[in-house]
Amino acid sequence: MxxxxxxxxxxxxxxxxxxxxxxxxxxxxxxxxxxxxxxxxxxxxxxxxxxxxxxxxxxxxxxxxxxxxxxLTPVERGQLAAALETANDNGPDRTELIADVAQIGLDIVGIVDPTGIADISNAAISVARGNWLDAAISVAGVLPLVGDAAKLGKLGGWAQTLSNAVDLAKVDAGFRAAVEPGLRQLADALDAAPLDMLPASARETLEGIRTKLDEVLDGGADAAARAANNLAGAGTRTGRVGNNSATWTLDAQGRPTRGQATLTELHDGTPRSSAEQRAQSATGRSGDPGDQGGHIIGHRFLPDQGTVNMFPQAGQFNNSAYRTMENEWASWIEAGGEVRVDVQLSGYNGARPSDVDVSYEVFNAQGEKVYSNFEMFENQAGQTFDRVSTADIRAMLNP
Known part of the structure; x- marks a missing residue:
């Protein structure tokens, strides 16, 4: 003593x-x-x-x-809590890890939860586990900024705890089954957290945690999807939502090189599942700074198809020229047309293609082709697209 x-x-x-x-x-x-x-x-x-x-x-x-x-200051309290959590040298305890994952998720939810319910729940769990300092931090978290600053001090401990949990889940199927709900809840919380509002070091740590989660969540889902489609890297995968259908071609590294779709209806308003959001985040991170997980065939046409329907896409390109082109497809469909799309990706550097070539044809209700177009884009900012007006679309489909 x-x-x-x-x-x-x-x-x-x-x-x-x-x-x-x-x-x-x-x-x-x-x-x-x-x-x-x-x-x-x-x-x-x-x-x-x-x-x-x-x-x-x-x-x-x-x-x-x-x-x-x-x-102590709020950040020092968080750092102390993290140090106390990682001071045990006896190896990860499975029961404790599962509880730790759940509490980390509540901590992150508490950053964006204005009601304080997550922080109060977390404090109760900490008291039950005898973690008095963590309980104090969670109670402080009910007060904006003060408790959140303390949580940011715990980032190092969070990263180590999650690394232990993910590594154990990779080799222990029983532990994975027990901890996976908590890991998915944590991934959802990270997807919803306002990372852009945090200091750069904190944001980078949380993004690193999110990437670590992908190793056991998205990685396992992608492997299962490939097995279900009898794929070993290269091959094809098909998808259908309502009357819309698509086929994607993958190269030997599992990267999409082509997406072909027939589109006759819209699915606007269909929410992105948490798995789809995670896939988008992971895809965007695999490219250049500022990239997003861009859809080959927009989510409004084929919701929740996962990484097979995505590539790292320059954010400004995704949100301007490519979206404008998709808006035109939507207008053709709303006017009663059928749009047949062929997107080819090439010039890969790692996970990121440099060239996006798009051709599409439009057919009326009688099966007659009324319009076709071909566009060659570079996967970078500054791309443009001049769409057909809604009035011209209606005139071509209903002469």
Missing amino acids: MSVDGGVGGVGASASTRTSETPAESVASQLVRDNTVDGQLDTAGLAAGVRAQTEADPEFGASVIGELDAQ
Whole structure:
């Protein structure tokens, strides 16, 4: 047990050395002083001191943690919580990991949840598990900015915990089945979190966590999809939603090189599933900075087809020229036409194609071709598309 003036070197001292002259507040203050160097708090050293106090006298240790909560900044509290979480060298405990994953998900939900319900629920779980500092952080999280700042201090611990959980899920099918619901909930929370509003270092850490989750979630889903379609990298895959259908061609690396579709109806308003959102995020991250997970055949035509219908697409290209072209297809369909599309991707550099060539034909209700077009795009900003007006579309389909 560390005495008030014993510093870190006194961690092994007996708990009996503590007297009424060394209350929890004094011990907490001394721990902070002993572990502050050049104005920077050594949270790993502080965590070691806290653990020593708690092991020697759990009740007094809890009081010390409570006093530290009052003395530390929100970010320092989060960093201490992270250090306490990762200080156990006995290897990952499966039950604890599952609970940790669930609480990390609630932490992230709490960042965007204005009601504070997620933070209150998280605090209750922390109390039940005896994690008093985490409980305090979750309660603070009900107050905007204060608790969220503390959560950002826990990012390093989150990353390590999730890495342990994902690595174990890869080799232990039973653990994967138990932890996967929590991992998917966490992935959904990350997809909804306003990462752009966070500091760059925090955003990069959370994006790294999201990529780590893809290793066991999206990676497993893609492998299952390939097996279901008898694919080993190269091959084809088909999809149908309502009366719309498509065929995608994949190369030996599993990258889509062609998408052909027949479109006669719209599915506007169909929400993107969490799996589709994760696939889009992963696809965008696999390309250049600023890329998005662009659909080969728009989601409004063929909802939720996954990565086979996506490629890393320059954001400005996706949101301007390509979308304008899709808007024209939608207008043909709304006017009663059938659109047959052929998209070819080439010039791959890793996961990213450099060239997108699109041809399409439009047929009227009598099966007569009334219009055709061919466009050659580069996968970069500055692309343009001059669409056919709605009035001209109606005139061609109904002369």
